[in-house]
Every structure is written in C-alpha cells, then in structure tokens.
Amino acid sequence: MTEALLGPVEVRELAERLGVSPTKKLGQNFVIDPNTVRKIVRLAGVEQGDSVIEIGPGLGSLTLGITEVGADVTAIEIDARLAAELPNTVRAMQPNASDRFRVIHTDALDLADHHLATLDANPTALVANLPYNVSVPILMHLLELIPELERGLVMVQAEVGYRIAAGPGSKEYGSPSAKAAWYGDWSIAGNVSRRIFWPVPGVDSVLVKFAKRSTPLGSETERARTFELVNAAFAQRRKMLRQALLPVLGQARTVETIESAGVAPTARAEQLSIDDFLAIARCEK
Ligand code: SAM
DSSP states (O other), X not given: OOTTSOOHHHHHHHHHHHTOOOOTTTTOOEEOOHHHHHHHHHHHTOOTTOEEEEEOOTTSHHHHHHHHTTOEEEEEESOHHHHHHHHHHHHHHOGGGGGGEEEEEXXXXXXXXXXXXXXXXXXXEEEEEOOGGGHHHHHHHHXXXXXXXXXXXXXXXXXXXXXXXXXXXXXXXXXXXXXXXXXXXXXXXXXXXGGGEXXXXXXXXXXXXXXXXXXXXXXXXXXXXXXXXXXXXXXXXXXXXXXXXXXXXXXXXXXXXXXXXXXXXXXXXXXXXXXXHHHHHHTOO
C-alpha cells in the first residue's frame, strides 16, 4: 500500500506544480521513499489517537505517514507556499485525515504558547525530518516549550545526531548532548540513505530517538542555571572547570562550589554528565 503516501514522481510533480525549487537555506530535502516514511513512523511508536507535532512538513511526505496510522498532526512550516498547499495535499491523498491535521505557518523557533493555545491539547510526540542548519536550536526550543512531549523520532544530519546522542567522555560529547540529556534518553535508531531525498543532500542523515525521563531532573530554575554552567564549561572546553566556570560562579566561590558538588575542579567539560552540572548548580550559595 503506497498510494496514500508521496513517492518520487508525486514529490517532483507537486513541487513543479507549486513552482517550488528546494532551497538549501531552508534545508529543503524532501523524502521521496514511502518505505522510509513508514519506518520512521514505526520507530517513533506513533499510533492511532496520538497527538504529534511535526516540524517542517514540506510537501507532506512524512505528514501523510503520520496521518496514515490515525494520529493527529500539528505541522509547523516556515515556507508560506508549502504551508498553504499542505491541507490540499492531505485532503487529496487521505480525505479521512483532514480533520486530524492542521498547519501553523511560522518559524519553529518562534513557536510560542499562543500557537499551542489553539490546539485541544499539547502534542505528546515529535516526528520530524528537521532542516539541517537549525535542527539543534529547534529541538531545544520544543523541549523547553512543550513539557508534554514524551517521545520523538527526528531525522538529522549524521554528525549532529551523533552529537545529540553522545555521552560524557566521547569525542562527540558537547553542550547539545548535555542539554538534550536533561530531558531524557537519546539514541541512534538508524542510518538513512541519501538517495531517499530529493534533492540528494551533500551530507548523511541518521534517525535519533528520544524518550522523556519519567521524572524531571530538576526545576525550571535549576535547568536554566544548569544550562548556563554547560554553556560556560563548553565555551572553554579545553580549560579545567575551575577556570572555565569562573565567569559564572565568580572568583571567590568557583573551586569550593565545584568541590562541594563532588566534582574535581581540574575536570574538563567533556567529562561531566548533566547530573554533575546540576549538582554544581545546586551547590551554589
Ligand atoms: N518533512 C518533509 C520531508 O520529510 O519531506 C520536509 C523536510 S525538509 C528536510 C525541512 C523542512 O523544514 C522544509 O519544508 C523547510 O521549509 C522547513 N523549515 C526550514 N526551516 C524551518 C523553520 N525554522 N521552522 C519551520 N520549518 C522550517
């Protein structure tokens, strides 16, 4: 059964009809393979009745995979032409899904409570083929904005995916890894061939899976302060913490605060888990 999804011919025809030439600036590489779409939806664990947020629906390749299983989709698209056409595509391809689908035309980085207030309830799952150059800021913004998100499956540039899923001590570990870990577990769920996109991108992609923590690591105030420490530590990642954290903890207290958190002041950012950063934030007087 592929007729309810977009294949290579439909994607190109649709783009041509709309006069859309994909732009690199907006990371417009559209999925042209229904098998990949169904794999993403399966790995995301999306089922009938789920409420999904999709960032960058584009021509609707992934959107139709999500509506196909009976889930609700709220799609956030920055490109006015694509946002305007999407309801028509859903209606034409899956007439029964129209009332389970809505599109919000905005930059995902500007998505705010007033947009979400128009929904019956906040989405609990995120499924997206994210635009390459803003994938991490978009993820961070959504995780902060929508605490109801329980799980997700995102397609990102391979390098970025490995960075998000990395743990302390690995060479990919950085501030995106530490911050992502605040919210939950991240793992690589698979590789994606470049050939399933049109146009074919110049980089490899991976699927990254997210599962929210069962209990939050800390309060919102603690999160904000912990992220300040993460930013400062990784801004000078080759320096020891006693040096790198000086701008945020102050000359008088830096070593004492780090030590009372049970962390060595001589450690470097890449050795610390998000729990270590939180412990330091909690030891501030
Ligand atoms: N989901 C579609 C698919 O898989 O074929 C398209 C994915 S394409 C990689 C990324 C999409 O994100 C494009 O439709 C692009 O216009 C949109 N986009 C880029 N930047 C965005 C932003 N800041 N906010 C919302 N959408 C954005």
